[in-house]
Amino acid sequence: MNTAVSLCGVKLDNPVIAASGTFGFGEDFARLYDINCLGSFSMKGTTLLPREGNPTPRIAECPEGLLNAVGLQNPGIDKVISEELPKIAGFFHKPVMANVSGFSLEEYTEVCRLLDDQPQVGWIEVNISCPNVHGGGLAFGASAKAAGQVTRAVRRVSAKPLIIKLSPNVTDISEVARACEAEGADGLSLINTLLGMRLDIRARRPILGNTTGGLSGPAVFPVALRMVYQVYQAVRIPLVGIGGISSAEDVLEMMLAGATAVEVGSANLVNPFACRDIISALPEAMAEGGVKDLKDIIGGAH
Amino acid sequence: MKRCVYVIEENEAIARNTYRMVFSGDASAFKAPGQFLNLQVSGLYLRRPFSVCEWEEGRVTIVYKVVGAGTQKMTTFKRGREVDVLTGLGNGFDTALSGPRPLLIGGGAGVPPLLMLCKALIKEGKQPTVAMGFGTAGEAFFQEAFLSLGVKVNIATLDGSLGAKGVVLDACRMDACTFFYACGPVAMLKAVCAASCSDGQVSLEERMGCGFGACMGCTVITQEGPKRVCKEGPVFGKGELIW
Numbered sequence: 001m002n003t004a005v006s007l008c009g010v011k012l013d014n015p016v017i018a019a020s021g022t023f024g025f026g027e028d029f030a031r032l033y034d035i036n037c038l039g040s041f042s043m044k045g046t047t048l049l050p051r052e053g054n055p056t057p058r059i060a061e062c063p064e065g066l067l068n069a070v071g072l073q074n075p076g077i078d079k080v081i082s083e084e085l086p087k088i089a090g091f092f093h094k095p096v097m098a099n100v101s102g103f104s105l106e107e108y109t110e111v112c113r114l115l116d117d118q119p120q121v122g123w124i125e126v127n128i129s130c131p132n133v134h135g136g137g138l139a140f141g142a143s144a145k146a147a148g149q150v151t152r153a154v155r156r157v158s159a160k161p162l163i164i165k166l167s168p169n170v171t172d173i174s175e176v177a178r179a180c181e182a183e184g185a186d187g188l189s190l191i192n193t194l195l196g197m198r199l200d201i202r203a204r205r206p207i208l209g210n211t212t213g214g215l216s217g218p219a220v221f222p223v224a225l226r227m228v229y230q231v232y233q234a235v236r237i238p239l240v241g242i243g244g245i246s247s248a249e250d251v252l253e254m255m256l257a258g259a260t261a262v263e264v265g266s267a268n269l270v271n272p273f274a275c276r277d278i279i280s281a282l283p284e285a286m287a288e289g290g291v292k293d294l295k296d297i298i299g300g301a302h
Numbered sequence: 303m304k305r306c307v308y309v310i311e312e313n314e315a316i317a318r319n320t321y322r323m324v325f326s327g328d329a330s331a332f333k334a335p336g337q338f339l340n341l342q343v344s345g346l347y348l349r350r351p352f353s354v355c356e357w358e359e360g361r362v363t364i365v366y367k368v369v370g371a372g373t374q375k376m377t378t379f380k381r382g383r384e385v386d387v388l389t390g391l392g393n394g395f396d397t398a399l400s401g402p403r404p405l406l407i408g409g410g411a412g413v414p415p416l417l418m419l420c421k422a423l424i425k426e427g428k429q430p431t432v433a434m435g436f437g438t439a440g441e442a443f444f445q446e447a448f449l450s451l452g453v454k455v456n457i458a459t460l461d462g463s464l465g466a467k468g469v470v471l472d473a474c475r476m477d478a479c480t481f482f483y484a485c486g487p488v489a490m491l492k493a494v495c496a497a498s499c500s501d502g503q504v505s506l507e508e509r510m511g512c513g514f515g516a517c518m519g520c521t522v523i524t525q526e527g528p529k530r531v532c533k534e535g536p537v538f539g540k541g542e543l544i545w
Contacts, residue, residue, distance in 0.1 A: 021517070028515045028533070032303065044518075052521070052528050057509040059519035061348050061371075066511060073518045073528060207509075217347055269512035270342070270349060272388070273305065 001283050002293040005039075007238055007261045008161035008186040010095055010122045012039035015251060015294060016279050019242055019265030020045050020099035020125065020165075021070065025084040029268070030091040033276050039261060041275075042097040043080070043088075045127050048107045050076035054132060055209035060198045065217025065244065066266060067196050069132045069210035072101050077111045085120050095122020099165070101130055105153045108140075113157040124160050125240075126150060129167030129192035131214045141167040141192075144179035151183035163187040163240060166231075168220075169195050173227050174234035181235045189240035189263065190231060191224045217266040218244040225257050232258025232299050248278050248285035255294065256301040303390050303514050304331035308362065310383045313376070317443040319368045320411070321377055322355075329357040331390025335397075335418035336485070336505050336537050339364065340513035342386040343372045349388065350376075351513050351532070353485070353505065355414035356421075362389070365414035365443070391513050392536045395419050395503055400428050401480025407494055409435045409470055409486025413444055415505060419483055420451055431479065432456070435470030435490065439463035471497055495540050502540045506531050 003014040018029070018041035025043055029035050053073030060067040075084070080098075088096055098121045102108035108126065115121050128141035128150050140146045151164055164180040166173055168191040177188055193214025198207045206212070224243025232239060241259030245251060246267040254262050267274035282294075291297055308327035316322045332354060339362070340349040350372040352364040366373050379385070395415075400423055406416045413434050423430045433456045436442040442464050448455045457465030458473035466473040471493055476482070482502035484494045491504045508531040511517035515533035522531055524542045529535065 022512075024516050024518075050527075052523055053518060056519075056521065058521070059348070059509045059511045059517070061346060064347055066348055068511060068517065068519060070518045070521075073521055266347075269517050270347065271305075272303070272512070272514060272516070 001286055002295070003282055005260055005295045005298070007240070008123060008163065010161060012261055014039045014279050014282060015255065015259070015261040016275055017042055017097060017240065017261055017263045018268060018275050019263035020127070022265040022268040026088055026092055029272060032272055035092055036094065037276055037279050040094055040097050040122065041092070042099045042125055042263060043084070044074050045072050045099045045101045045130065046074050046077050046080050046111060047072060047101050047103070048077055048111050050074065050079070057207055057209055058213070060207040060213065062196070062198065062215060062217070063219060065215055065219035067198060067208060067213035067215055068193070069208045069213035071132045071210060072130060077114050081114060081118060085118055089120060096120050097123045097125050099125045099127055101127040103133070105150060108150055109153045109157050112154040116158045116160055121160060123163050123187070124154070124158055125163045125165050125189055126154055127165045127192070129165050131167070131169060131193055131195045131212065132210055138167055138169065141176065142170060144175045147176045148179035148183045151180045151185050155184035161186040163189050165192055166190040167192050168223060168227055174230050177231045177235050181237050185237060187238045187240060188231060188235065189242055191220070191227050191243050194220055194223065216244065218246055220244045221250060225254060228254060228259050229257040229301065232302065246274065248281035251278060251282065252285055252289055252291065252297065255297050256299070258299040258302065260298050303388055304328065306387050306389050308385050308387050310379055310381055310385065312381065313379050316365065318440040320365060320441065320443055321368070322363065322365050323376070323379070325362045325385070326360055327362065328389070329359060329362050332357045332362070333390065334394025335422050336394035336415045337390060337392045338513070338536065340388040340391055340510070343375050345375065346372050348511060349513060351391070351510050353415040353536070354418065356418045367411040388513060392532060393534065395483055395505070395537050397422050397426055399481055399501070399503065402428055403478070403480045404428055404430045405474060405476070405479035405482045406430055406432045407470055407474065407482060407484040407486070408432070409490040410437070410441065412486030412490070412505070415485055416483065417444060417447055420448060420453060424451060424453070431474070433470050433474035435459070435473065435486070436464070437461070469493070492545050495543070495545060498540065503537050504540065504543070505536045506538060507536065
């Protein structure tokens with residue numbers, strides 16, 4: 001039985017990648033289990049300068065999921081390179097995925113340029129879809145034109161595989177996907193969170209300090225699956241399926257829709273061992289589905 | 303942190319909207335009073351964090367107030383039910399800082415972790431005093447539990463139905479203690495810090511995603527930059543917080 005796949009030319013022992021924003025820089029999870037069982041993990045979204053993030057509350061419960069409005073809290077690229085990557089080298093011995101966000105084309109470009117020199121970084125995931133910051137993130141992912149501009153700018157400074165992380169909060173995700181492919185993206189990851197909100201009935205006010213937040217968890221899995229299925233028909237570059245994946249069966253379903261690999265996010269927050277559990281359940285789920293080699297089922301539903 | 307399966311041994315109301323839940327299970331991850339556990343409530347997505355009231359080998363107690371769907375559902379849990387918990391979370395109080403006469407200040411649902419803290423301080427030969435604030439007499443709990451430890455207990459209620467009328471600060475003298483430990487609503491913690499003459503530690507609460515440091519959902523901005531209530535906290539030094 002073979003679980004290995006190749007994502008933009010870099011081998012993954014299995015398609016399970018811990019999603020950015022749910023796994024920090026890996027350290028807290030590496031204390032719980034040997035995270036070398038992962039395909040990889042995507043580091044906390046990194047900006048040029050340190051960011052303190054949004055006011056709390058940043059989290060709200062939802063049916064089969066949660067809203068978050070963390071707002072890209074991170075130590076900034078200099079500290080990620082000088083402190084986090086060396087720490088990661090001590091407990092994770094595979095290529096790691098860097099996740100980049102920004103508030104201007106220049107910021108995206110500079111952070112990607114700095115990451116391009118880092119041998120540990122296997123892929124750069126460019127987040128143009130964070131719904132929780134103003135003037136950045138989603139502003140670049142909301143139109144095909146802006147998404148194409150970011151892709152073109154970061155392509156110029158990076159030889160690493162570039163994966164553009166797409167937002168579901170658009171009219172036509174296939175159009176955005178095609179624009180990224182045309183400007184040189186090596187892959188696409190989708191979906192980021194769906195913009196949502198909750199109110200406190202007694203206070204008659206939003207629960208989240210940021211008013212709105214991004215919905216994730218099993219609630220969004222069918223939406224993510226549909227978008228992966230659509231985008232698979234629109235582009236030829238590999239896709240990373242993200243959105244509510246919580247079991248080995250979800251992984252197979254997402255791959256059948258067209259994903260080469262998957263990211264597991266919210267599940268890590270509820271069960272810190274979620275990625276390990278999903279990976280160890282893969283062989284049995286494959287056997288039940290009559291799958292001998294995982295890469296054979298990519299896009300198998302089309 | 304340890305992920306455990308706990309078995310509910312007791313789940314009983316001890317005051318208005320306030321329940322005491324006792325579990326049997328592995329308590330070995332708990333190291334300091336003021337740490338918390340994160341409990342999975344079936345049918346809800348995120349776990350619910352609760353400060354631990356007491357633990358001993360094989361036995362853990364929490365006291366929870368009904369504030370929403372999660373805690374409401376927990377009131378229906380029967381003896382013998384198994385629950386999935388992450389244990390030994392957060393830093394907890396530091397008893398070494400207390401000096402000889404620490405003051406323990408609790409507001410409502412913030413009182414429970416002070417019981418274990420009080421016992422730990424007494425064990426170390428300290429002479430703690432306890433001050434508790436509640437809305438009304440029907441919401442008060444743990445007077446007997448603290449009195450049976452031989453400590454002085456001062457109570458205030460907002461409506462004056464038990465103890466002094468007013469907030470917890472109306473029931474205690476901040477100038478007589480060598481150190482204070484406080485747990486309760488943010489407004490109470492701010493007022494306690496402002497009125498204090500000594501150094502102290504406060505336990506914060508915040509809506510959490512994971513409870514173990516992964517999601518950055520519960521960040522508080524401190525003098526040393528952003529910290530996670532669930533990981534670097536929930537207990538912070540008075541001087542760390544920007545109020």
